[in-house]
Amino acid sequence: MAYQLIPSFNAGEISPYLDARSDFEKYAAGCRTLENFIIMPYGGVYRRPGTEFIAPAKLSTKRCRLIGFNFSITTRFVLEFGEQYIRFFSNGVQVTSGGSPLEVSTPYLESELRDLQYIQINDVMYFTHPSxxxxxxxxxxDTDWTFAPVAWDWPTFLxxxxxxxxxxxxxxxxTGITLTxxxxxxxxGHVGAYWxxxxxRxxxxxxxxLSGNNTSSSIAILGTWELTTYGTWSGxxxxxxxxxxxxSWEVFRTFNGxxxxxxxxxxxxxxxxxxxxxxxxxxxTxxxxxxxxxxxxxxxxxxxxxxDATHATADVINSLAGTSATKIWNEGAWSIKQGFPRTVALHDQRLYFAGTKNRPQSLWGSVIDDFENFRLSALDDSGLFFTLSAQESNPIQWMISQASLVIxxxxxxxxxxxxxxxxxxxxxxxxxxxxxSYGSxxxxxxxxxxxxxxVQRQGRKVRELLYSNQTESLVAQDLTLLSEHVTKGGILEAAFQQQPDAIYWTITGAGQLVGLTYERLQNVVGWHRHTTDGEFESVATTYGASGGDEVWLSVKRTVNGQPVRYxxxxxxxxxxVFENEDKANWWYLDCAVRVTNSPKxxxxxxxSHLEGHTxxxxxxxxxxxxxxVSGGAITLQAPAETVLVGLPYTSTLKPMKLEMQAWASRGVKKRVHQILASFLKSLGGQYSTNGVKFWPILSRATGDQMDDSPPVFTGDKDLVTGADYSRAADIVIRQEQPLPLTVLALTAKWDAYAE
Known part of the structure; x- marks a missing residue:
């Protein structure tokens, strides 16, 4: 007989390839299934919250992409990018104008949305797409937004x-001058290009x-100027x-004689x-x-x-110096012919763009604190142009600012x-x-x-860039090494939630929302998968009103036999609500709404958004x-005041296989007699030793009031099993009801014998 404590699950869902590696350090804290549970840095897991229905996306038959916009911790928006439009949400409400959703137009098609990259500077966002x-x-x-091509003070040139x-x-x-x-x-391909x-001179x-009160003519100068006086004069x-x-003119230097x-x-x-x-x-004089x-x-x-090949029509953006023929010219760096940058970043007060079709490894940096001016000069704060000296001409895929600009x-x-x-x-x-040299x-x-x-080049691995004292350079560790299966279908989008726990959220090609709870200093790096009645298609995060970050989702569902996007x-x-044990306001249903009836x-x-759904x-x-739901309504079994209605989802926790330390127990027959489960403010749930037959986790005690929901439970609960001997003795904890379930630890009482 063995008592095996499982005190932590924060290694997350581990790949089936590691099923037999009980000697591995992270094995004991890993799970074979961790679905619709979120890892806490402390070791336990809690049931993910349900989703709140906000609004239907504009187009039900085409995917959209969500992007967070944080002007401040109190002014925040979520942008719904769809095919050739943007809609806006603020504080959980769709922004409207004249009674209709506020909308601005864009050039982006549905197939281009996931290739968008962007950077925000105060109340402005710059977007790039290679096409x-x-x-x-x-x-x-809040109700006045514009989306337009950047009107450059001085654009980039080759x-x-x-x-x-x-x-x-x-x-x-x-305007309309002729270039010959x-x-x-x-x-x-030069239409729209700058030259x-x-x-x-x-x-x-x-x-x-200097012989009287005089003013000279003016001269245009960018860069260095020199002033010299001659004669004998006073003034x-x-x-x-x-x-x-x-x-208008300003005096900025004076010289006394x-x-x-x-x-x-x-x-x-x-x-x-x-x-x-x-x-x-x-x-x-x-x-x-x-x-x-x-x-x-x-x-x-x-x-x-x-x-034709020798004649073009153009508008003058900055005045030319003459109309004579000149061979001193530069073609614009970005155009239909040359390509457009695929990525953008802000670093050391410069706005950087990089990665065009014809210059895949080139970067352009703006003048310092003048983000739409890329004019090159000999000045230290002027624009800059740089090309990576690499053995292979692999395009720049992303840039991000740290102590240096990481590319x-x-x-x-x-x-x-x-x-x-x-x-x-x-x-x-x-x-x-x-x-x-991993590639992105x-x-x-x-x-x-x-x-x-x-995300590495093939879209399945997430890597972290950390400084190594041994190599005195950055190294890129694979964070999906133990959980390679969770990114099936490839990672398509990513967003970061900082509060209340640090979670890196991703959308996969399998339609799942996959999270990575990440606290490197505590050695917590664990993946958890999330499913729903439908497919997750986009994720974004913003600041939240309560101090925690908000996680927004675009979800494809089938309602009344028709595809919808919500x-x-x-x-x-x-x-x-969980901490306060506020049962009436729990939210463990998806695509849900809360209705308050007064009186009951x-x-x-x-x-209506759930028409025909059970x-x-x-x-x-x-x-x-x-x-x-019929006609957009339901009738309850009994009158109620606060009612939450939505789609159910199942949260499943299945730790790694039980192993005895004294001798190899793999392959022998086992039986789990009892499970001691440590819960926090939980209610309901089920447990199993084979994933097929489940027993309820009883919440009601003899002293609880009848005709009322029992209180939440915190502490250790003995779960006695009726299991038979088998070679695969498992522990499975799940929750199917719209109730909380937080598991801090499990202790299995089990035995094994060799046949």
Whole structure:
């Protein structure tokens, strides 16, 4: 006879490949089945909350994707991206305008939604997709959102032309100008592309007479300027700047002269500006010269149509310097022809884009704190362009900011930092280091606590990037090594819930929601699977009102014989309700709604989203017989005040096989006589030793009040079995009713004998 304690289940559901590895450290804390239970870092498991029905998705026959938007801990939204639209949810309610769901249009088709990557900066989100130009979602108010292509202050460009081909613009400003190339240059893929066109400065300097109160003409400068005065004069030379094309001016430098003093000064402009000099005269004669060190002036156009290979129509975005033919031009880095970036990240106050079709390993970084300006210059805070020097041209799949910019390609993992670790990344101070060679799927990596998790190339493995003191580099451990089966169908989406427990949620191709409870410092890394009456298709997280994060889901269900897509979320107050033993407000049903009748009533309506379904019911904290929804309503067995109606789901806990330490018991006949189960605030449930025949976990005691739901139970409960001897003596705990079940530990009393 043996007494075997199972004090923890936090190794999660373990692969069948490890079924015989009882010598393995994590075996004792693992489970063969952990379905619709969530691992607690402390070792036990609790039944997952049910889902709350929020609203139907716009399209019932097409999948949507959910994305969280956190402006602050009190202002948060969930975005429903469907085929060519976005809808919005705030605080559990769909955002409406004029009585209808608020909606903005997008270019994305259903098949493209899972390839979207994004980064949020305050109330703005930037989106990338390899088939579409980067887009910008802007929240102006809770009911006022815009979604449009980014209007770049200065877009990204490829290297400067080195051929003899010239471009002649027909005008320096305006829309619908003509670009004429001296050789075949344009094709249809250039429509929508930006081009940078430069001319040598006709005059790289302006002068000012210092013999009176005078103002010089202006000069456009980006980069370094130099100012020099000559003569014998007294007064003040003011250097003025305009950032709006000359409409308004500000004095930003002053130089005083007193007959025997002349001035030599220089500076840098990080944005293109007009500069001029102004003399406040006292006496004397002299002159001043303001010179742009860069001998070129640059402009930007956007092509709107292609006439033929040598003629294109364009709009001027930034004024050109002339209309003469010039071979100083750069083609835009992003276009239908060149491809668009597939990923975006914010790092060290720069917005980075990367991974186009023709430049799969290139990155573009914005000017510091100027996220829509990618103009390159010699300034440290200017835009930057960098290409990984890799042996294979694997496309960049994701980027994420940590101490350095972490980059995942289809074949390798890299970090991008500065050559001087004490300095920020600049165009001349940048270094890429290869860290590992596992390769990534085109899916956003996430920071879980303080560690980067990413999905490996084939979509089945999740790896964590950790710094190794031995190798002095990042290593990528496989978090699915013990649970390879849980990602069957491949990981399609991922989201991170930080509170109340750190859980990395994924959607798999099998239609399951799979979670990873992750507390690395406590050696807690365990997977748990979640199923429902239907298929989970998308997951997103946001901050929650009660301090915990909210988990939102898009679920495909069949209702009244027809496919539907519903937006649902795990009930947000389930932890508080559980802790307070608030039975009337338990939420252990899916796609559920709660109805309050005052006075009590047996009639419950508002159930049209479950038409034709047989539903489970919790009425005033007690299980009520199931009913079938007809006409959007049901009739209860007895009147009730607080009624929860929804779809049932089964939570199943099946630990690993029992093994005796003194001798090998595998293959011999066994019998589990008794199970001592440690519960916390639980009610109901069933247990089994073979997964076929189940006995109820009795909750009602002789002293409990009749015609009322029994109280929850905390403590150890003896579960006596009627099991026979078999070679596979198991323990299975499950809950099918809309009631809580939290299992902290199990102790099996069992024996075995060799035949």
């Amino acid at each position: 579409h130009e980067p887009m910008k979602l802007t929240r102006k108010a 290297d400067e032309n080195t051929e003899a081909t010239t471009i002649t613009p027909s005008a320096t400003t305006g 190339a001296s050789a075949a240059l344009f094709d249809g 940078q066109i430069a001319h040598a 006709a005059n790289a300097a302006v002068t000012l007479d 003040t030379v003011q250097l003025e700047r305009s950032l709006d094309g000359g409409t 007193a007959s025997n003093r002349n001035v030599t000064a220089s500076g840098k402009e990080s944005k293109e500006a007009l500069l001029r000099m102004k003399m406040v005269f006292t006496s004397g 002299g002159s001043a010269r303001l010179e742009a060190v860069d001998a070129r002036e640059y402009g930007v156009v956007k092509i709107t149509a292609i006439t 995942g390609t289809a074949g390798d993992e890299w970090t991008l930092g500065s050559t001087d670790s004490n300095s920020a990344i600049t165009p001349t101070n940048v270094k890429a280091s290869k860290e590992s 799927k085109s899916l956003r990596a996430l920071i879980v606590n303080d560690v980067v998790l990413f 937006i649902e979320r795990f009930r947000t107050d389930f932890r508080e 009533s047996a009639s419950v309506s508002g159930l 539903v489970d019911i919790l009425a005033d904290g007690a299980v009520s017989p199931e009913r079938t």
